[in-house]
Amino acid sequence: MEDIYLKHKEKEMNEMLQLKGIKKSYGGKIVLDGIDMDIENGEIVSILGPSGCGKTTLLNIILGITGCDEGKVLFNGEDMTGVPMEDRGFNIVFQDYGLFPNLTARGNIVYGLKNRPEITTVEEVEELIRLLDLEDHLDKRIDQLSGGQKQRVALARTLVMKPKVLLLDEPLSALDGVIKESIKERIKTIAKRYDLTTVIVTHDPEEALTLSNRVMIIENGKISQYGRPEEIITTPQNEFVRKFILHQLEIKRNNILTLFGGDNGARLAVREG
Amino acid sequence: MDAGRKEKEIKLILAAVVVLFGVFLVWPMIMIAIQSFTSDSGVGTEGYKTIFAMKGFGTSIKNSLITSGLSAVITSALAFVMAYTVSYTGVPGSYKKFIKTIAFVPMFLPTITYGFAIIYAFGRQGLITRLLGGRQFFDIYGYPGLILGYIIYTLPISFVLIYNTMGYIDRRYMVVSKILGDDALRSFSTAVLRPLTGTFAASVIQCFALSFTDYGIPNAVGGRTDVIATVLYNQMLGALPDFNTGSVVAIVMLLPSAASIILLTYIERFNIRYKTVSEIELRRNYFRDISWGIGAGIIALFVIGIMATVFIVPFVKSWPYETSFTLDHFRKVFSDSELSGVYRNSIYTATLTSIFGTLVVYGSALASSRSNLGKTGKKTIESISLVTNTIPGMVLGIAYMLLFSGTPLQNTFTLIIVCNIIHFFSTPYLMMKNSLDKMDSSWEDTARLMGDNWLKTVVRIVTPNALPTLAEVFSYYFINAMVTISAVIFIVGSETMVLTTKIKELEHYQQFDDIFVLSLLILLTNLAVKCIVHIITIRKKGRLKTNEKEN
Numbered sequence: 109m110e111d112i113y114l115k116h117k118e119k120e121m122n123e124m125l126q127l128k129g130i131k132k133s134y135g136g137k138i139v140l141d142g143i144d145m146d147i148e149n150g151e152i153v154s155i156l157g158p159s160g161c162g163k164t165t166l167l168n169i170i171l172g173i174t175g176c177d178e179g180k181v182l183f184n185g186e187d188m189t190g191v192p193m194e195d196r197g198f199n200i201v202f203q204d205y206g207l208f209p210n211l212t213a214r215g216n217i218v219y220g221l222k223n224r225p226e227i228t229t230v231e232e233v234e235e236l237i238r239l240l241d242l243e244d245h246l247d248k249r250i251d252q253l254s255g256g257q258k259q260r261v262a263l264a265r266t267l268v269m270k271p272k273v274l275l276l277d278e279p280l281s282a283l284d285g286v287i288k289e290s291i292k293e294r295i296k297t298i299a300k301r302y303d304l305t306t307v308i309v310t311h312d313p314e315e316a317l318t319l320s321n322r323v324m325i326i327e328n329g330k331i332s333q334y335g336r337p338e339e340i341i342t343t344p345q346n347e348f349v350r351k352f353i354l355h356q357l358e359i360k361r362n363n364i365l366t367l368f369g370g371d372n373g374a375r376l377a378v379r380e381g
Numbered sequence: 382m383d384a385g386r387k388e389k390e391i392k393l394i395l396a397a398v399v400v401l402f403g404v405f406l407v408w409p410m411i412m413i414a415i416q417s418f419t420s421d422s423g424v425g426t427e428g429y430k431t432i433f434a435m436k437g438f439g440t441s442i443k444n445s446l447i448t449s450g451l452s453a454v455i456t457s458a459l460a461f462v463m464a465y466t467v468s469y470t471g472v473p474g475s476y477k478k479f480i481k482t483i484a485f486v487p488m489f490l491p492t493i494t495y496g497f498a499i500i501y502a503f504g505r506q507g508l509i510t511r512l513l514g515g516r517q518f519f520d521i522y523g524y525p526g527l528i529l530g531y532i533i534y535t536l537p538i539s540f541v542l543i544y545n546t547m548g549y550i551d552r553r554y555m556v557v558s559k560i561l562g563d564d565a566l567r568s569f570s571t572a573v574l575r576p577l578t579g580t581f582a583a584s585v586i587q588c589f590a591l592s593f594t595d596y597g598i599p600n601a602v603g604g605r606t607d608v609i610a611t612v613l614y615n616q617m618l619g620a621l622p623d624f625n626t627g628s629v630v631a632i633v634m635l636l637p638s639a640a641s642i643i644l645l646t647y648i649e650r651f652n653i654r655y656k657t658v659s660e661i662e663l664r665r666n667y668f669r670d671i672s673w674g675i676g677a678g679i680i681a682l683f684v685i686g687i688m689a690t691v692f693i694v695p696f697v698k699s700w701p702y703e704t705s706f707t708l709d710h711f712r713k714v715f716s717d718s719e720l721s722g723v724y725r726n727s728i729y730t731a732t733l734t735s736i737f738g739t740l741v742v743y744g745s746a747l748a749s750s751r752s753n754l755g756k757t758g759k760k761t762i763e764s765i766s767l768v769t770n771t772i773p774g775m776v777l778g779i780a781y782m783l784l785f786s787g788t789p790l791q792n793t794f795t796l797i798i799v800c801n802i803i804h805f806f807s808t809p810y811l812m813m814k815n816s817l818d819k820m821d822s823s824w825e826d827t828a829r830l831m832g833d834n835w836l837k838t839v840v841r842i843v844t845p846n847a848l849p850t851l852a853e854v855f856s857y858y859f860i861n862a863m864v865t866i867s868a869v870i871f872i873v874g875s876e877t878m879v880l881t882t883k884i885k886e887l888e889h890y891q892q893f894d895d896i897f898v899l900s901l902l903i904l905l906t907n908l909a910v911k912c913i914v915h916i917i918t919i920r921k922k923g924r925l926k927t928n929e930k931e932n
Contacts, residue, residue, distance in 0.1 A: 173826055199830050206823035210845035219841075223832025269831055 130179035140329045150303040154316035157326035199271030203278040205262040207250045214246040217264045256287035276308045313353045391752040394744040409780035416628040428629040441607040452531035453588035460539035466677035468547040470670045483681040484540040489907035491864040491881045494900040496601020501690035506701040522604025530598035535588035546580040590641045594773030596867045631776045639771035694897040710894045727880040731862035734801040738858040746813035770807035774867030782871040792874025801862045809854040816850035849918040856914040860907045
């Protein structure tokens, strides 16, 4: 326990995003209660939970669209709680991307440069476009893009603003199969390339555990468990994590194993039963 | 909410809207209510006692109720036949287009014109009377003429309501009902009639309210049958104007129409909205197609028969005596500087009404749909929209006449334009709000994170995407400003005469050739504006398909 504490102290010196005792209620109903969270610089963290657990509200509090009743949002030790959304230097890709249909893909990507031309150079924009493999789609209208392309355009548009923290609201939920995996890889690549702190909200345990360095599981507005994916798998801290997170993954695994070869699948099915 | 948006601009817009409607809607309405309780002998219900004791007033209310009510039911039934033919039968596409067009056309003409068109169609020497061998089946003055006129007037509105709802009814219910063993009649009733009940009621109420408060039709074909609108006109602009009695009549007219609109808003809550609308292939059924097709065709012919006079009379030397083709009437109107001046006035009024009306509507809809304005702010705008819908044009016009006579605003274009903007606010506001509500709610936040302020986002993102609806709002205001007579008749002056009020004046001198030329000009101008807007809308809409979730 002691060395964890020391590590913790050490981290506080580093660049990081911290939530302290966040509490939020709507009309008397408590949505979030006592949320504490540290996110290291360059780390990908997922907030995982069923719908209605308060995870999107938490994301909105970090972003600054929503205020909180109690608690603090700190970035590099600086109190951000009262700072307006646009002055925090965080940025988000919303669930349905929020692309502007009256502009082309390119128009969307460079949208922010009209307001702050100095923020990103032409070369940097070009690199981003290459990194997200968007060269061939720049002049397309939004409704001509596929879901995966839309997601990449939205990512590019946000990254042009050089956010200090990148927030992603259900980034994969509208995508299917193979595209999901490729977007996952891109998110990882980008977080690494730009050393970008990334917070992802998702309801899908598989997504959360395969994409992030750490996962925060929320149940009914409270932290259920916060840890690295392997910690959650090996040492689930409570019934909720075991039942809803691990159980789901096991069913998935068994289904897949059954598909690929009878023996393993059957054995696991017995163990699970 | 410390980190939330400040939205100074929105609050400014809200304030401007509140001031506009406070001065030009609430205040006039309060004044007219006060006036109705004032008489020469002081304050009290004297005016109401006098008017109800007045000979014939009860009859005129009865006439209004009967003709408006009857025509509302008939119109809704006819509109149903037309909408059903378009939505649920296999008649050819071109025929559907034809039926739809005919159902819409009456919208482009002032009601006063239908009145005269009916006389020229069904009168003793009328077009249809002559086609039928000179036999007149009924006397058009009085009930038949009124009902006929109201039907044509309200047919487009009723058609739009029913046709739109039919578009929302899931066609799969037809299939489900058939699979479950319903016979044709039962399946028609479960899959079509039942989901339409609310809309049908709405249509009857809306048509009733419109007819009840219309002045143009009874003015032309009422004959000796008085209705409340003609009583009101005579009280205010007749031989012996009496403002006190006039305002009492105005309040009497306001109450039923306000009650029906409030009832309408209540009913709309119960309307069924199917989430998914799936098209299914219609079963081939020639009997169904032919019978509905003929039904709709007869209605269309009846509308065309009456409208035809508007196209024929202006090009004929002297209907019905000399029926040779001529352009003299047009030449005369265009060389008459007074008449062409009136046309210019109308275009000017309609254009400015559209521009400023669209701005007011857009501002209000932005405030109520795309802002973090508190409940009170949004409620205020919603109430304004509801109230403008309940106030008949005549009542608004009379209130303006009472309030602004003797002020610099009297008889000015400004007053006419403001009056139109307020009178027709409700429908375009709802159109605009619906369209803004459908847009992605994260745009403002996204744009703000990229350095936009609210105004910038409105200019760069919201407005380009709202352009088709803005164009529709523009044309709605334009067309209504061109055809309205009820409110403006009380506020125009000799310098600010518009086409509809000029038609009323020409009637006095029996100059029907001019009346029909002016009517045709209104129709053509409206069609031109509608066409331009249609082209813009189609072009934009093609480009602005909202991002659907697909891969």
